[in-house]
Amino acid sequence: xxxxxxxxxxxxxxxxxxxxxxxxxxxxxxxxxxxxxxxxxxxxxxxxxxxxxxxxxxxxxxxxxxxxxxxxxxxxxxxxxxxxxxxxxxxxxxxxxxxxxxxxxxxxxxxxxxxxxxxxxxxxxxxxxxxxxxxxxxxxxxxxxxxxxxxxxxxxxxxxxxxxxxxxxxxxxxxxxxxxxxxxxxxxxxxxxxxxxxxxxxxxxxxxxxxxxxxxxxxxxxxxxxxxxxxxxxxxxxxxxxxxxxxxxxxxxxxxxxxxxxxxxxxxxxxxxxxxxxxxxxxxxxxxxxxxxxxxxxxxxxxxxxxxxxxxxxxxxxxxxxxxxxxxxxxxxxxxxxxxxxxxxxxxxxxxxxxxxxxxxxxxxxxxxxxxxxxxxxxxxxxxxxxxxxxxxxxxxxxxxxxxxxxx
Amino acid sequence: xxxxxxxxxxxxxxxxxxxxxxxxxxxxxxxxxxxxxxxxxxxxxxxxxxxxxxxxxxxxxxxxxxxxxxxxxxxxxxxxxxxxxxxxxxxxxxxxxxxxxxxxxxxxxxxxxxxxxxxxxxxxxxxxxxxxxxxxxxxxxxxxxxxxxxxxxxxxxxxxxxxxxxxxxxxxxxxxxxxxxxxxxxxxxxxxxxxxxxxxxxxxxxxxxxxxxxxxxxxxxxxxxxxxxxxxxxxxxxxxxxxxxxxxxxxxxxxxxxxxxxxxxxxxxxxxxxxxxxxxxxxxxxxxxxxxxxxxxxxxxxxxxxxxxxxxxxxxxxxxxxxxxxxxxxxxxxxxxxxxxxxxxxxxxxxxxxxxxxxxxxxxxxx
Numbered sequence: 001x002x003x004x005x006x007x008x009x010x011x012x013x014x015x016x017x018x019x020x021x022x023x024x025x026x027x028x029x030x031x032x033x034x035x036x037x038x039x040x041x042x043x044x045x046x047x048x049x050x051x052x053x054x055x056x057x058x059x060x061x062x063x064x065x066x067x068x069x070x071x072x073x074x075x076x077x078x079x080x081x082x083x084x085x086x087x088x089x090x091x092x093x094x095x096x097x098x099x100x101x102x103x104x105x106x107x108x109x110x111x112x113x114x115x116x117x118x119x120x121x122x123x124x125x126x127x128x129x130x131x132x133x134x135x136x137x138x139x140x141x142x143x144x145x146x147x148x149x150x151x152x153x154x155x156x157x158x159x160x161x162x163x164x165x166x167x168x169x170x171x172x173x174x175x176x177x178x179x180x181x182x183x184x185x186x187x188x189x190x191x192x193x194x195x196x197x198x199x200x201x202x203x204x205x206x207x208x209x210x211x212x213x214x215x216x217x218x219x220x221x222x223x224x225x226x227x228x229x230x231x232x233x234x235x236x237x238x239x240x241x242x243x244x245x246x247x248x249x250x251x252x253x254x255x256x257x258x259x260x261x262x263x264x265x266x267x268x269x270x271x272x273x274x275x276x277x278x279x280x281x282x283x284x285x286x287x288x289x290x291x292x293x294x295x296x297x298x299x300x301x302x303x304x305x306x307x308x309x310x311x312x313x314x315x316x317x318x319x320x321x322x323x324x325x326x327x328x329x330x331x332x333x334x335x336x337x338x339x340x341x342x343x344x345x346x347x348x349x350x351x352x353x354x355x356x357x358x359x360x361x362x363x364x365x366x367x368x369x370x371x372x373x374x375x376x377x378x379x380x381x382x383x384x385x386x387x388x389x390x391x392x393x394x395x396x397x398x399x400x401x402x403x404x405x406x407x408x
Numbered sequence: 409x410x411x412x413x414x415x416x417x418x419x420x421x422x423x424x425x426x427x428x429x430x431x432x433x434x435x436x437x438x439x440x441x442x443x444x445x446x447x448x449x450x451x452x453x454x455x456x457x458x459x460x461x462x463x464x465x466x467x468x469x470x471x472x473x474x475x476x477x478x479x480x481x482x483x484x485x486x487x488x489x490x491x492x493x494x495x496x497x498x499x500x501x502x503x504x505x506x507x508x509x510x511x512x513x514x515x516x517x518x519x520x521x522x523x524x525x526x527x528x529x530x531x532x533x534x535x536x537x538x539x540x541x542x543x544x545x546x547x548x549x550x551x552x553x554x555x556x557x558x559x560x561x562x563x564x565x566x567x568x569x570x571x572x573x574x575x576x577x578x579x580x581x582x583x584x585x586x587x588x589x590x591x592x593x594x595x596x597x598x599x600x601x602x603x604x605x606x607x608x609x610x611x612x613x614x615x616x617x618x619x620x621x622x623x624x625x626x627x628x629x630x631x632x633x634x635x636x637x638x639x640x641x642x643x644x645x646x647x648x649x650x651x652x653x654x655x656x657x658x659x660x661x662x663x664x665x666x667x668x669x670x671x672x673x674x675x676x677x678x679x680x681x682x683x684x685x686x687x688x689x690x691x692x693x694x695x696x697x698x699x700x701x702x703x704x705x706x707x708x709x710x711x712x713x714x715x716x717x718x719x720x721x722x723x724x725x726x727x728x729x730x731x732x733x734x735x736x737x738x739x740x741x742x743x744x745x746x747x748x749x750x751x752x753x754x755x756x757x758x759x760x761x762x763x764x765x766x767x768x769x770x771x772x773x774x775x
Contacts, residue, residue: 001410001411001412001413001414001477001696001699001700002409002410002700003409003411003697003700003704003705004409005409006409009409073409076409264774264775267771267774283771286764286767286768289764289767289768289771290763290764290767292767292771293714293718293766293767293768293770293771294718294722294767296715296770296771296774297694297714297715297716297718297719297722297770298690298719300694300697300711300712300715300719301689301690301691301693301694301715301719302690303693304411304693304694304696304697305689305690305693307409307411307693308411308412308693308696310409310411311409311410311411311412312412322689325685325686325689325690328682328686329686329690380675380679382682383675383678383679383682383683384675384678384679384682386682386685386686387678387679387681387682387685388678390682390685391654391658391678391681391682391685392658392662393658393661393662393672393673393677393678393681394662394670394672394673395673396673396675397673
């Protein structure tokens with residue numbers, strides 16, 4: 001066991017640090033600076049371009065795809081160093097870098113890789129995910145969006161897509177979408193799916209922002225009406241849709257970086273919360289300390305579990321459903337900790353003054369924490385995965401298995 | 409970065425696991441409880457012969473001179489087996505105190521015996537329900553000459569106090585916290601066996617009526633460091649216990665048919681065990697880091713040890729309780745193996761200070 005950098009890692013860290021010192025400050029947010037969506041998108045693209053020019057875009061992506069061809073550990077090291085600067089990147093960037101490049105690398109044809117990888121790495125092409133539907137969330141394969149060919153069409157002719165997608169994050173800013181649709185309803189639900197890359201400016205694609213409980217609209221409904229997609233934009237073979245989805249989703253769970261240490265920030269917030277007569281604070285309460293310490297300890301556990309999984313990956317081992325453990329632990333613990341923060345703060349947490357940035361942040365985070373328990377694998381789905389794939393317990397009763405979709 | 413046990417450590421774990429599974433199976437534990445034993449003496453001798461007891465003791469004193477993480481690998485397996493052995497008292501605490509602050513003569517006198525298993529030590533710190541961390545001990549040390557003197561007072565409960573031949577006793581020496589080394593086989597020492605909640609780890613009240621003692625060179629800081637080191641080992645022991653509970657619950661659920669299908673196929677059971685599996689992996693990850701820090705990053709040890717301790721005991725608590733729950737009525741019988749862990753979990757949870765103590769240590773040392 002060794003937490004110190006190997007000589008190669010140390011050299012890479014020094015290189016990354018020097019490059020970041022020269023380039024990152026110009027892109028970092030100023031103290032208290034807040035960006036509108038469009039501006040955040042612009043700044044994120046600019047930073048991605050700088051990374052590309054500096055040779056740090058797509059660190060683990062093979063060189064032939066325009067990446068650096070580096071190791072998982074190098075990606076972690078770079079992320080650690082990069083996170084010292086508060087740089088606006090935007091979630092849309094990671095959908096492209098994390099998901100689109102991943103699925104292109106695994107399932108893309110040489111032409112597709114050549115066309116999409118480089119602009120994505122440069123920040124010139126952003127992506128959204130068109131997976132979920134009103135009746136297909138955790139049960140994603142239940143999706144109904146249809147991809148059909150016109151009567152008399154031949155192989156290689158274009159597809160016509162009709163349906164409705166939902167929860168497509170930042171689809172209103174994205175250039176391209178990763179789309180899964182049903183090409184053959186006479187096959188069982190997981191088998192009749194195909195995967196497409198769709199230009200979001202294609203006629204018939206309409207995104208409508210969803211008004212969320214946070215008040216913001218990060219997510220969209222995306223309506224697809226007679227959207228024509230060239231067959232050249234199909235990823236993988238006809239019927240490979242589910243495999244492509246799994247590739248995308250696996251990239252969603254193996255984050256390369258450690259999240260910021262949010263519990264320590266909460267400890268400081270509670271320390272700033274005055275209590276009692278003589279300069280005391282809310283940390284004087286043992287009940288508060290015990291609850292916060294448990295959260296601190298769990299957050300550390302998540303960080304070191306991620307380090308263990310990265311060690312496995314760097315050796316070519318597959319951590320499998322163990323990756324789900326971190327997300328499951330994080331999402332629940334985070335919501336609990338934020339709720340605790342409000343309780344400890346007391347009534348003051350209910351109504352924030354315009355300049356009370358920390359309490360306003362808490363409002364936002366507590367609402368957002370509900371998303372983390374649902375998106376990217378709901379708690380219940382992850383528990384099933386862990387029970388079945390890590391503990392080897394039986395799968396649930398599945399009346400839909402092996403039944404043609406149109407007979408369900 | 410390489411965050412995994414070494415091949416040698418994995419081999420050591422396998423060796424310890426194999427030996428303990430063979431020598432200390434549940435039937436043996438039931439037999440020991442039936443006999444009212446406080447020590448599995450043949451197994452203790454065997455562990456000594458194999459070098460396990462001296463793993464972290466310097467080679468000059470008959471040990472193997474390995475690291476805290478090597479010792480931890482053994483602690484984890486002892487937790488899994490729930491063996492009836494004074495490993496934590498003798499090797500981790502008494503041996504740890506001697507290695508940290510014993511004089512050359514004291515180390516030469518006691519460490520080889522700890523390593524071979526011929527001498528059993530314990531650490532006597534509690535004095536009834538009083539908060540032993542907050543105040544000076546009521547047990548006092550009065551110097552006679554040099555570091556020698558006599559101690560008076562009662563320590564209770566003392567884990568493994570019945571089988572120990574000597575104790576490191578937390579005392580008040582002239583208004584300061586200090587460690588006194590006491591041979592327990594002397595007329596000025598009397599022991600009373602207590603009704604120990606953990607049937608596989610005996611506890612005694614030990615009274616000292618002017619018993620001969622000598623001071624170790626430790627102070628309050630040494631105590632804090634010793635407790636951090638011990639908390640890491642206890643965390644590994646707890647993870648081992650939690651893993652045993654999870655394995656048991658899983659196997660029982662897979663085996664048991666209920667309402668026409670496997671008990672393990674119900675989400676109520678699957679999700680519960682998934683949560684336990686997650687808690688165990690978080691705890692093990694914290695424990696790995698703390699075991700590494702104990703050797704390589706002393707400044708980070710207080711926070712790392714506290715985090716390991718908190719997550720490991722949270723995992724073990726949940727695992728020990730839910731293991732009985734998944735078993736249902738059979739889990740309440742002496743013939744099932746759940747109860748060993750249900751009791752041991754409380755021993756670990758309450759030893760070295762409870763949750764609040766370690767929560768405070770983490771808050772104080774978290775950057």
